[in-house]
Amino acid sequence: MSHWERLATQSQIHAESDYQKAGYRLVMEHVLYAGDSRSRTAYELIVRHRKDYDALLAQLGMTITHNPHMGYVVATPSQYVADKMRLSETRLALVLRRLYDDKMHVAEIVGGEAFVDMIELERAYKDLLNRELPASSALNEQLQAMKRYGIARLEDTHDEQRQQVVIRPGIVDVLGEAALLQLAAHANAPEEDASDETA
16 A cells, blocks of 8 residues: 555545645646645645655655745755756746845735736836846746746736736745856846747
8 A cells, every 4th residue: 555545545535646646736836825726735735744745855856845824835956956947937037036025025915926017027127137028929928937837927907908927925935045046147148049048
């Protein structure tokens, strides 16, 4: 009988596959939020069986950070061995982290999230990187990558013609000190060619 199967038998609510899926989702998505309906169950299983998941992810060279106040768990590599971001994603991630920190300093965080409209994002991108914000289609693609990393999502506003970026609290752990130093080293690299090489 496998370890997950034993837990499932004790639980009588969750199947063995639920425990497996929870670990897989954390590794693939990097951040699981208690407030997101699609990740709530995985979040709860990981928090409830933290020692088991710590041991599992340690074998992959990863550690789990749990922020109960903000309601999320993050899987980060012990050394920066995760898939490398494309340079364009690196630049956007650095700008988002800076915007999050700025919003935190002036207490403009709601439920752990920072809300940034496109005008503010464009201004910050230009100020911080001395570059123009990518065109709409390229920007949307990069924001989808940020969503996969669990650090931001795009959201419609009350004005249907406008959108805003929601920077999620997990950005602090996903882009911690070591990751920030590595990303910053690549952010000022020369313009990438059409293949958009990785950082």
